[in-house]
Amino acid sequence: MGAKMGLRTRNLLMDMTTYTLLSIGAVMMVLPFLWMVSTSFKVPADQYTKTLIPDPITLDNFRQLWGQLPFPRLLLNSFKISVLSVVGQMLTCSMAAFCFAVVRFRGRNVLFTLLLVTLMIPSQVTLIPNFIIFKWLGLVGTQAPLWLPAFWGGAFGTFLLRQYFLTIPRDLADAARVDGASLLEIFWYIYLPLARPALAALAIFTFQWAWNDLLHPLVYLPTDLDQTTLTVGLAFFQQQLVQGGRFTVLMSGALISILPLITVFFIAQKQFVEGIALTGVKR
Amino acid sequence: MEYSGLKPLGRERFWLTMLLVPTLVGLVFGAVGSVLATIVISLTDWDLLTPPQWVGLANYVKLFTDERFLTSLSNTVRFSAMYVPGTIIASLLVAMLMNRRIRGVSIFRTMYFLPVVTSAVAAALVWQMIYGRDTGLLNFIIEKLGGEPVCWFCTANALYSVIIVNIWGAIGEGMIVFLAGLQAIPKDYYEAATMDGASDGQQFWRITLPLVTPSIFFQTLISTINAFQAYDYIYMLTRRGQGDSSVPVVVFSIYRNAFHFHRMGEASAQAIELAVIVVLLMVFYFWLERRFVFYE
Numbered sequence: 221m222g223a224k225m226g227l228r229t230r231n232l233l234m235d236m237t238t239y240t241l242l243s244i245g246a247v248m249m250v251l252p253f254l255w256m257v258s259t260s261f262k263v264p265a266d267q268y269t270k271t272l273i274p275d276p277i278t279l280d281n282f283r284q285l286w287g288q289l290p291f292p293r294l295l296l297n298s299f300k301i302s303v304l305s306v307v308g309q310m311l312t313c314s315m316a317a318f319c320f321a322v323v324r325f326r327g328r329n330v331l332f333t334l335l336l337v338t339l340m341i342p343s344q345v346t347l348i349p350n351f352i353i354f355k356w357l358g359l360v361g362t363q364a365p366l367w368l369p370a371f372w373g374g375a376f377g378t379f380l381l382r383q384y385f386l387t388i389p390r391d392l393a394d395a396a397r398v399d400g401a402s403l404l405e406i407f408w409y410i411y412l413p414l415a416r417p418a419l420a421a422l423a424i425f426t427f428q429w430a431w432n433d434l435l436h437p438l439v440y441l442p443t444d445l446d447q448t449t450l451t452v453g454l455a456f457f458q459q460q461l462v463q464g465g466r467f468t469v470l471m472s473g474a475l476i477s478i479l480p481l482i483t484v485f486f487i488a489q490k491q492f493v494e495g496i497a498l499t500g501v502k503r
Numbered sequence: 504m505e506y507s508g509l510k511p512l513g514r515e516r517f518w519l520t521m522l523l524v525p526t527l528v529g530l531v532f533g534a535v536g537s538v539l540a541t542i543v544i545s546l547t548d549w550d551l552l553t554p555p556q557w558v559g560l561a562n563y564v565k566l567f568t569d570e571r572f573l574t575s576l577s578n579t580v581r582f583s584a585m586y587v588p589g590t591i592i593a594s595l596l597v598a599m600l601m602n603r604r605i606r607g608v609s610i611f612r613t614m615y616f617l618p619v620v621t622s623a624v625a626a627a628l629v630w631q632m633i634y635g636r637d638t639g640l641l642n643f644i645i646e647k648l649g650g651e652p653v654c655w656f657c658t659a660n661a662l663y664s665v666i667i668v669n670i671w672g673a674i675g676e677g678m679i680v681f682l683a684g685l686q687a688i689p690k691d692y693y694e695a696a697t698m699d700g701a702s703d704g705q706q707f708w709r710i711t712l713p714l715v716t717p718s719i720f721f722q723t724l725i726s727t728i729n730a731f732q733a734y735d736y737i738y739m740l741t742r743r744g745q746g747d748s749s750v751p752v753v754v755f756s757i758y759r760n761a762f763h764f765h766r767m768g769e770a771s772a773q774a775i776e777l778a779v780i781v782v783l784l785m786v787f788y789f790w791l792e793r794r795f796v797f798y799e
Contacts (some may be wrong), residue, residue, distance in 0.1 A: 223522050234603070235603070235605055237768055238600050238603050239605065242611050245613065245615065249615050249618060249674070250617065251633075251640075252630060252671075253617060253629075255632065255633065255640060256625075256629045259629075262719065268635075268638040270640065270643050271602060287778055314783075315522040315523070315525065315526075316522065316523055316526035319522050319523050322509055323508050324507055324508035324510050324511075324518060328508075331523075331530075331649040334535075335530065338530065338533075338535075340728065341776070341778065342777060342781055343540055343732060344732065344754055344774045344778075345537060345774045345775065346537035346538070346541070347539050347761070347774070348540075348541055348544060348757075348771050349536070349537040349540035349763055349769055350537060350765060351761070352544075352767070355509070362665075369529075369533060371525060372525045372526070372528045372531045372532070373525045373528075373530075373534055374529065378526065379625065393509060394509075402518075403511060403518060404515075404518055406509070407522075426538030428620065431622065432621075432624070432735075434624055434734070435734055435735070435754075436759075438738075438758075439758075442762075451622055453652050454624050454625065454628065455738070458628060458739065462631070467632055471628065471632075473628075474629065478620075478621050478622060481621070481622075482617070482620060482621070484620075486613075486622045489613065492616070492620070493612075493679055496676060496679045496680065
């Protein structure tokens with residue numbers, strides 16, 4: 221290696237190493253997904269065969285999901301809870317974020333700092349008192365504990381939207397103020413429309429958390445397959461189907477469960493990436 | 504930074520309060536109130552059926568001799584000690600590779616990010632197939648390469664198998680944070696360094712690493728919080744009956760005590776202990792930040 225390499229050769233070599241390393245990593249990242257897709261189209265007898273292309277290809281696993289398991293019900297429940305969570309977060313977080321970013325009031329900084337500190341509270345600490353409150357309210361065993369908390373704001377969403385609101389030129393609000401616009405009008409007609417990218421990012425993140433959440437539905441709706449979410453349903457099927465040696469059906473269920481988010485991700489990849497970069501936080 | 508903002512006029516004070524009400528409710532009941540409530544409950548013996556009995560610090564004293572809890576604590580600590588550096592090193596490496604201007608970066612980025620959007624539940628179901636002892640994909644590959652099949656979920660290996668999956672699921676997110684940090688480094692730094700004859704290694708240690716320390720610091724905080732709350736993959740891959748697991752972490756212990764045995768006091772004491780450890784770690788990180796994190 222002692223001889224001096226030409227800059228071109230050196231760059232080419234570096235590029236090839238980069239591609240090789242990235243490709244090896246990419247295979248490890250994607251292989252589980254390929255395996256999921258492949259297995260979900262295999263016949264049960266082939267569930268352990270190590271071929272990527274199923275032979276024969278069957279749709280029977282998906283038919284079983286719809287036919288024998290309460291799968292549509294679980295999908296519907298997850299959709300309902302996730303959409304309600306998105307509505308709650310977009311509404312309440314944007315309201316608070318507007319106050320913190322645009323309005324002047326006493327105690328603003330203290331309140332905002334307090335909100336940020338709550339980001340660090342582990343969810344296990346709030347889990348037990350929340351459970352007790354929902355039990356008192358008679359809501360354990362219903363879906364309410366899974367979407368209702370989305371309507372009391374949140375540090376992550378408020379922080380994300382506030383950061384974005386701060387990038388909107390203040391002149392707009394000032395000019396509107398001079399023309400006699402109220403705070404609510406400025407919020408509704410100026411800030412919300414201009415913050416669409418950040419709102420989209422928050423919507424995506426909230427949907428993702430609600431859709432993928434396991435711990436909370438497990439606490440509030442552990443066994444009721446009519447009420448509970450897809451994640452709990454899949455965990456429940458895992459026990460049933462693995463014992464019966466039916467990985468193929470399980471994989472088709474897993475595949476359906478990730479499709480909505482994968483689709484959103486491919487459509488709105490930019491919002492995902494920018495949302496993470498904007499706050500650097502996920503939860 | 505002096506930042507004034509619009510002043511609410513007359514009735515707008517009322518509307519301002521209305522806009523803030525949900526957040527205030529969340530702060531009082533969801534966050535601050537919950538922490539206080541958990542502390543109070545941790546000082547009692549309460550099964551939710553009979554009135555709580557005041558027991559003082561007994562639940563905390565019990566933690567020090569409770570074999571099951573100590574095992575779960577040691578699992579959580581070992582999990583975090585491997586998960587946090589593992590995630591950070593892996594995602595920084597991926598981000599640095601992607602930061603070299605090559606074609607097809609966006610395709611790679613999509614592939615690395617896929618696990619982040621996927622639910623741990625769905626992903627764990629495939630990993631269960633991959634890790635299978637006799638029928639799994641991984642052992643199939645190992646045997647093809649001439650190795651001995653591994654029992655991935657036997658006691659000696661289960662923790663490591665679970666950590667690998669958790670890192671797999673987290674690389675994409677760290678990658679995005681580090682990529683943003685790397686792209687913020689001015690290109691002329693490297694150009695100047697190359698002109699002065701600095702090697703790639705020197706450029707990494709003297710330019711890249713110091714200038715991404717803010718991202719590393721941030722990602723360390725997030726990964727640590729995530730590590731102490733890790734649950735989904737562990738539940739899906741290692742659970743047994745009665746809310747137990749072959750790799751019980753503290754979250755398992757809390758969940759099991761609270762929702763299987765209705766020992767609210769003990770579960771709360773464990774939750775508080777977990778929170779205290781996280782807070783102490785955060786204090787330590789901020790101390791490190793003042794010494795080692797480089798802000799321009």
